[in-house]
Amino acid sequence: MSAMTRRALLTTTAGAAAGVAVAGCGASDGSHSGAAPSARRTGEHSGASGARAPSTTVRLIGDGSTADTGPQPGQPVVDRLEPGQTPPQFVVFSWDGAGEIGNGLFPRFRKLADDHGAKMTFNLSGLYLLPESRKLQYAPPNSPLGASDIGYLADDHIRMTLDNLRQAWTAGHEIATHFNGHFCAGAGSVGRWTPADWKSEIDQAVAFVTQWKTNTGWHDDEPLPFDYAKTLVGGRTPCLLGQDNLLPTAAALGWRYDTSNPGGNQTWPDKMQGLWNFPLQLIPFPGHTFEVLSMDYNMLANQSHAATKSDPRNYPYWRSQATASYIAGFQRAYETNRAPFYIGNHFEDWNGGIYMDAVEGAFQHIASLGYKDVRLVSFQQLSDWLDAQDPAMLARLRELEVGQQPVGGWKRFTGQVPASDATGAAPAAGAAAPVPSAT
Template sequence: MAATHRVTAGAVVAAVCAASLAGCGTGTDTSREGAHGPDKAKPAPAPENAVRLIGDGSTAYTGTQPHLPRPERLKAGQRPPQFVVFSWDGAGEDSQRLFSHFRKVARDNDATMTYFLSGVYLLPEDKRDLYRPPQHPPGRSDIGFNDARGIADTVEQLRLAWLEGNEIGTHFNGHFCGGSGGVGDWSVADWKDEITQAKRFVKTWKTNASMATAAPLPFDYDKELIGARTPCLEGRKNFLKAARDLGFRYDSSGVNNQVWPEKKQGLWDLSMQLVPFPGHTFEQLTMDYNFMVNQSGTTTQGDPSQHKRWGDQMRDGLLQGFYRAYHGNRAPLIIGNHFESWNGGTYMRAVEEVVKHVCTKDEVRCVSFRQLVDWLDAQDPETLRKLRTLKVGEAPKEGWASFLSAGPAPAPRGVPGAPAVRP
């Protein structure tokens, strides 16, 4: 994956805009300009990389996403790569510029990531009543809404992130945790409604924010959206049923040990994981918020004299979990974060140090959830079954070559991991 993410901001925006003048304009359909009646010759098919605006032009089809590696099926006796997924809940760009900062961190370290977008981050405050949250009055959101500058900045980061090979998932909308009407009480129908609205806000941000001349997001969100993490990891039971019906491919809302994933209700279970918590006898969830709660409670700006120590605890815990897998069962390491400066930004420092430490190591692939599930889907099911027999930190006693010595069944043509069709 080395050297596959060297894309400048100017180049990627130009690529979207240059492919179609309408892509950076009002979204008006100009495809029939110059027509002179029914005898006009049919136009040639659009090239694969042509921009095709969707709806009001908030999104567009621009072809296959760049910088996605082709998943390959493991060969007999081959040791699996060590996957690491860095994911961000409620991803948006604000005055802290953490979204843009971590895009650069990813590029500099041969990594791609998953950004779980909150739909209300693309909805202006004066249009808040367009959001009708399940079991709450219209216009209610526990994380607020956005303004024109915030929407423009967030859209820019989403656009560039996707063009660099990162994934745009969803963190839904109003982030209702606990209490009456919280996501833990939502029905399957409630979840489907919430997902529909999250998609709608992405597909109509130009209209809602009155930004008709802005460049579109370069993807079809109905196809791009294949996974999520629920607010506060709540409401998973009914969410999984809704997500399966809507064609999602994975969920990252659970809690699990560092073992190889399996499918639940038709979706890959890519749960958050428990890793060592330095200085404690119990293990900790791989998320900045959970480290914070076990250090400073719900106070987001605790004792400044402890900030460095707390960040070091998170960094070292994640690294211990990484090496436990890297030298053990090679189970993917799933890490979750928020673009927040809790406790002086110490958790952002910790995550950045982990990215820089692990992502350029041999046989390590820092990938998005999409890339991980593409790889999982490409594998022989028997190989995955064997991998799931390994416990936390357990390397095969007989070595990888012997453990996975049986030749995997060849992948059928046309599925991820299959040999390319030769002309």
């Protein structure tokens, strides 16, 4: 079955008058001891690849599918922007679905990130750890038992996914959620779900991750090295639908952020119902007067009208166009208001894999610039930094519109915010001091 027939296409628009601005979701094919890194500021380039924390005691949780192995390795010390300072440029690369089906995309981008000391967010679909033989354990809201618009992974692909999740978390990346069945249309669409429906979906997503040994029978395999019930603090809904009813449930569960808004601008984030709102953003789209959402599927939707296999003669231009679009979004933020920049992706080979190449090309370009004030982080790490800031400073940053430079320069602009002791969540007492960065 083809990739597009296994997912519902989306109808979400994002304010671009002329462009197709929809968000698709990645479904994977369902057929078949070293020294800890030194302290550094949130997302600051470390030069390390795959650095591991010292060995620690492993406390198995439940049936042993997950374990408490202590603090996550590779997490930087949170710093605080002071009056007169220039804010860092945060960039978040995130992945929806986050399953590995033998095409090497999960390890490809883990290695890319680790080679540059970067962190990413992997939004795991809970069904990717549930064997199809046990699919009737999934009770999606408003749909039959076991229903799924992304199918189920073969057993060997579940093992590959587990292995990549272990390595990703140990390297410091975030494991968030993309929920389960990915319903985008009809009576079962996530856009119709109530807060109670979202609670059921989240509970099931957590259960599939924390009970995969029971569901697979692989009791001798290594656990996932994290307590998912505690470390899960955010995610992205299928098709960017249903955020309004998700937020009350997410807030009640203690989540810290959500990335399900169907389109936003490149401005500094604010909170919605107590959670940081990190929407995909409208960014320049070379060759067009309209802008496009910062997600690989939206590039595809505008270039090939959602066809995943098109005329290969178009691929070189489309690849370079998508790469240039991501780079343009980064440059606009870096050279003006320094708003955090978010990019959404899927582990897919749409149109010959050109969007994977485009994402890697943009990442390589940003990393090659060598800017010490650029931080490639996860959404959780960005939330950590925002929570540690003076609310007055964040309010000042939110005054800047898309592409607007601070009047009089950054020293004057942030210098007009009086120093304050007020923070949302300051670093823990006794934490190592952040490493100074070059100016």
